[in-house]
Structures are given as C-alpha cells and as structure tokens.
Amino acid sequence: MSGWEANRKSIISVTILFIGMVLAYAVVGLVLPQATLQEQYTFIMDRGTAYNSTDLSPERFAHGMTFLRINTYVLIVFFIFAFIYRGLGTSMALGWNAGVWAITLVTAVKVNMAAAASPILLALIATVALSPHVLLEGLAYLSGSLAAIFFSRGVTLYKPTDSRFFKVLNAVVVLAVVSFGMVILAAVVEHFWAPFMLGFL
Known part of the structure; x- marks a missing residue:
C-alpha cells in the first residue's frame, strides 16, 4: 500500500x-436537560456567547474572517498537540471539537424548537445549515493533525539529510496546505451557507 x-x-x-x-x-x-448540560459541560457552556448563545439567526454566523482567524489558531494548537x-x-x-460543536448546536436547536411553529422543520434546517462547516473543520483539524504526526515521526526517525526525511516533509507540507485550505473553505461555508439556510427559519 502506498503512503498516499x-x-x-x-x-x-x-x-x-x-x-x-x-x-x-x-x-x-x-437527552440531558439544559440545567444538567450547564453543570456537566461548563468547559463548553461557560466560554462566552460564541459558545453558549442559543441564537440561530443568520447574523450570528456571517463573520467569515473572524471564523477563519479563530479556526486557524485552533488548527495551530491541534498541530502542536498532535506533534507532541x-x-x-x-x-x-x-x-474537543466534536464536543464543543455538538453540545453548542444541539442546545441552540433545543431552545429554539420550544418556540418554533414547526420544531422538526427548524431542526432539519439547522442541521443542513450547520453540519457542512462542522465537518469541514473536523477534516481540516484531522489533516493538520496527521501532518503533525508525520512530522513528529520524521524528525524522530530520520536525519535532516536523509532522502526519506524529505519525502516525509513533502507529505507534511501537502497535508498542511490541504488542512489550511479546508479551514478557509469552512469559514466561507459558515459565512455564506449557514446564514442562507438559517434565513428560512
């Protein structure tokens, strides 16, 4: 099996x-009531309005450059974690990423469903609106983490002058570029697609 x-x-x-x-x-x-979520998941629920807001308005997600900056920082942190x-x-x-997004979005949907004329339609639209960028972010962080793992193994196993090290470095660069490209794409999707779909609520 080839490396790729x-x-x-x-x-x-x-x-x-x-x-x-x-x-x-x-x-x-x-499954859990809101009070229990607030108590058990304080690391998510008490991190400011970006996380604990239940607002599903289009305006909340129309901040592409802000998302790009934050997600780039997260990508760098994940790279460091995976390297070590x-x-x-x-x-x-x-x-961490799965927990933050799932708890945050499910909480927002639950709160808004209580006052919605059609709770099922609201849940469906919110899922279609928000799932794409969550998946793209996950793929971006995964690609970045794999790049870090390869780099970590490369510097451990090979000398900088070894031809195999350059092959590893090439794979690392490609994965790093792919991961950052996905971060950009996720920010674009979150900025345009999510507000567009949430506008139907």
Missing part, C-alpha cells in the same frame, strides 16, 4: 470516528 493510499484510509477512518463523536455528544445534548502526543493528541483535538 494509507493516508487516505487514515483520513476516512478518523473522519468516521469524528462523526461518531459528534453524534454521541449530540445524543447527550438531546501524536495519536493521543489527535484524539483529544477531535474529541
């Missing part, structure tokens, strides 16, 4: 894991 084929399979498998994490946290958010802790760092990063 292995990378592709790794990305697919970990993406499935990320989606599973999001769904698991979403179920928790749906490798697979464990990647799992921590994906779990």
Whole structure:
C-alpha cells in the first residue's frame, strides 16, 4: 500500500470516528436537560456567547474572517498537540471539537424548537445549515493533525539529510496546505451557507 493510499484510509477512518463523536455528544445534548448540560459541560457552556448563545439567526454566523482567524489558531494548537502526543493528541483535538460543536448546536436547536411553529422543520434546517462547516473543520483539524504526526515521526526517525526525511516533509507540507485550505473553505461555508439556510427559519 502506498503512503498516499494509507493516508487516505487514515483520513476516512478518523473522519468516521469524528462523526461518531459528534453524534454521541449530540445524543447527550438531546437527552440531558439544559440545567444538567450547564453543570456537566461548563468547559463548553461557560466560554462566552460564541459558545453558549442559543441564537440561530443568520447574523450570528456571517463573520467569515473572524471564523477563519479563530479556526486557524485552533488548527495551530491541534498541530502542536498532535506533534507532541501524536495519536493521543489527535484524539483529544477531535474529541474537543466534536464536543464543543455538538453540545453548542444541539442546545441552540433545543431552545429554539420550544418556540418554533414547526420544531422538526427548524431542526432539519439547522442541521443542513450547520453540519457542512462542522465537518469541514473536523477534516481540516484531522489533516493538520496527521501532518503533525508525520512530522513528529520524521524528525524522530530520520536525519535532516536523509532522502526519506524529505519525502516525509513533502507529505507534511501537502497535508498542511490541504488542512489550511479546508479551514478557509469552512469559514466561507459558515459565512455564506449557514446564514442562507438559517434565513428560512
């Protein structure tokens, strides 16, 4: 199996894991009452209006450059975690991202469903509006984490003059560019697609 084929399979498998994490946290958010969520998930619920706001208005998500800046910082932090802790760092990063988005969005949807004329329609529109950029961000952080893992292994196993190190470095650069490209795409989708869909609420 070639290196790129292995990378592709790794990305697919970990993406499935990320989606599973999001769904698991979403179920928790749906089942638990708001007071319990506030108590048990203070690391998410008490981090300012960007996280604990239940506003689903288009204006809340129409801040592309702000999202791009924040998500770039997050990507850098995830890269550092994955470089130091490798697979464990990647799992921590994906779990954190899945938990933050799932709990935040499910809470917002639950609160707004209580006052909605058609709760099911609201939940459907919110899911279609917000899922794409969440998935793109997850893929971006995953690609960045894989780049960090490869770089970490490369500097550990090979000398800088070794031709194999340059192959690793090439893969790292490609994955880093892909991850940052996905961060940009996620910000664009969040800025345009999410407000467009939420405008139907």
